[in-house]
Amino acid sequence: MSYQANNERYESMTYNRSGKSGLKLPAISLGLWHNFGGIDTYENGKSMVRRAFDLGITHFDLANNYGPPAGSAEVSFGRMLQEDLAPYRDEMVISTKAGYYMWPGPYGEWGSKKYLVSSLDQSLKRMGLDYVDIFYHHRPDPDTPLEETMSALDLIVRQGKALYVGLSNYRPEETRQASKILKELGTPCVIHQPSYSMMNRWIEEGLQDVLDEEGIGSIVFSPLQKGILTDRYLHGVTPDSRAAGPSVFLRPEDITDEVISKVSRLNDLAAERGQKLSQMALAWVLRGGRVTSALIGASKVSQIEDAVGALNNAEFTADELKLINDILN
Template sequence: MAYEPANNRYESMKYNRVGRSGLKLPAISLGLWHNFGGGDRYENGRAMVRRAFDLGITHFDLANNYGPPPGSAEETFGQILKHDLAAHRDELIISTKAGYHMWEGPYGDWGSRKYMLSSLDQSLKRMKLDYVDIFYSHRPDPETPLEETMGALDHAVRQGKALYVGISNYSAEQTARAAEILKELGTPCLIHQPSYSMFNRWIENGLQDVLDQEGIGSIVFSPLAGGLLTNRYLNGVPSDSRAAGPSVFLKSDQITDSKLQKVKLLHELAGERGQTLAQMSLAWVLRGGRVTTALIGASRTDQIDDCAAALNRLDFSEAELARIETILAAE
């Protein structure tokens, strides 16, 4: 049976303007970093994308190396687009990135013009698209002039292969310089994608100020600290969890007794707010309006439902925020 999106898909989702641009993104976006690769079940990935769109999640975040193996997440998403969402392309924001190792030889990594533009062409081919909505520099390259990397992003827009450009994992100082270069080129930096959660607050030390000053939006990844800020680890590390295996998201040595105690106390507060820990954690990164959208990962459709329900309660009292700070500051 052909997929028909939910008629009420835009009624409950919150959409936030991206910096000083004309674009809006859903407050919750879906990332395809893992669980959409060649070794994952296609129908499960397809069900998650469809469920996300039914909930008003219009933004799907990819990168050239997502999988595994690298490239396979884009191929999977291309198939889902073809089968289910082709008629809704103009309702979607599709992003991809280049910056990490993708192919052998000196031109398959980092931030050269050669690599960035070749990678974008490959990504478009895998997804069977004429353009992506956002193309990112996935990480700063210490050996390539920033002018070259930003020039490649600008060129992608002028080629019509991307509508907007962004950067990811750039420091506050690097972001300010990148924004300056892109502004001079006439292709402003739309968005920054940094990691951010209650356990990882580095963007509060300067980056958020730069984004505010430059009118750049933000999409934060790992807002649930690799799954630690969910109900999964309330009783320790389950044998079938990410942390118990070779996960890139969460290592078992990161889960200390002190951190688990904080998770339990945060879980109690979330319950008092009528939320799951994941929902409160997402609401927390979105507090105050400085973060445009929280990027979630999922392995099941019900996880997407749970995360989207975070939008039912985004407000925090001063007492709740103070209590969170006390929990996080404890040794």
Template sequence: MVYQASSTRYAEMKYNRSGKSGLKLPAISLGLWHNFGGLDIHENGRAMLLRSFDLGITHFDLANNYGPPPGSAEEMFGKVLKSDLGAYRDEMIISTKAGYYMWEGPYGEWGSKKYLVSSLDQSLKRMGLEYVDIFYSHRPDPNTPFEETMAALDQIVRQGKALYVGLSNYTAEQTKEAAAILKGLGTPLLIHQPSYSMLNRWIEGGLQDVLDDFGVGSIAFCPLAQGLLTNKYVSGIPSDSRAGGKSQFLNTKDITEEKLNQIIQLNELAASRGQSLAQMALAWVLRGGRVTSALIGASRVSQIEENVAALKNLEFAPEELEQIEKILK
């Protein structure tokens, strides 16, 4: 059956300008870090992508190493583009990244021009694209001058392989240096992708100010703290959860009694707002307009629907924000 996008796909989604650029991103974006790789069920991934687009999610975020195996998320996404979403390419923002390990030898990771250009060429082939909308340096390279890494990003834009460039996992000082170099090259930094949630607030310690100074947007990954900020853990640790052994980034030791108590209190506050904990956590990340988009992951369509519904209530009373601070203190 030929896919036809919903005629109401733009009716409810909120779109925010990325910094001072001309580009708007959906307040909720979909990341393909997990559950879209070669070991996952293709039809489930396809269903999540199509439902996301029908809900107004126009931004799909990938990286060269997403899978597993590495590269397979881009391949899967490319197949769905070819079979279903290709006709809507100009309505979509597609991003990918390079920085982490991809292949053997001295040119298979980090931030050299050799690696970044080669990796993007591979990513474009996997997805069947002529260009991506955003290309990220996925992490700073301690052994490559920022001038080389930023010059590679500038070259990629000038070659037409990407429209915009971004950074991920750079500190405030690293971002300041990189943004200044890019500005001098004439390819301004569009966006930064940091981890950020109610349980992980490091970007408030300077990065957000740097982004404001340079007119750069931000898209928060792990806004639900790997699932901790959902009702999944309110009654214990499910065996099929990331903390139950499904992820190398979250395990049972991450869920202390203190943290579990915080989650329970936050869940009660969310309920009083008429939201799930996940919905409140997304709304909190987007509060005040300093974060352009919250980047969600999903394993099934219903999670995407629940997360997008967070946009129905993005406002917080001062007392609610005070209560959240008290819970997390």
């Protein structure tokens, strides 16, 4: 039997406007950075994407290099679209990015117009799409003029290959300059994708103010601090955890006794709130309305269900916020 989406999928999800644009994103979005590549179990990934959409997650975030191998997450997602989700394409926000290394030679990474246009063409082919909803420049290029990189984003929208453009990993002043150029070109930046969590608050030191001033939304990645802000490491590193595996993003030395002590206290507070720690961490990044969407990764369906459940208790008292700060400072 072919897939039929849940008829009640929009009733419990919260949708937030991205900056001053017309684009609304679900408060929880699904990223395909890990667990959707060619080395992963396709049926598991398909189950997660189906369940996410059934829960009102309309936004699926990819990049040219997601896998491994690079590009394979887009291939897998394209297959899922063809098999299941094609009838719902107009209800979905699909994003991809370019900026990191993708192929050899001088035009295979960074921010030249040559690379960005070529990369998106490849991404569209892998996913079987005519356009993406959001195309991001994945990281600033220190050598290519910002005007060239932004004019490439403008060109891509004018070609009909993307509806909106965004930035990722740009610092405050770079963001301000890029936004100014894009506005002058007539293709405003609508979203910024930075890292942000209780333990990683760099965007509070200037970037959030720039986004507010420029009318740009934000979707934050690693809101669970690579899995540290879950109950996964309360008793140290287990053999089946990401920190014990080959990941270069989370290493056993990141899980110190001090970190475990802090996480344990946060876990106690989450329990008092009637939540899992992961749910409290997601609610925390969304507090106050300055973040448009929290971008989660997942390895199983239950993690997606837990993440959406965070929205059932998304408010904090002043005392709770102070306690979180006290624990982490």
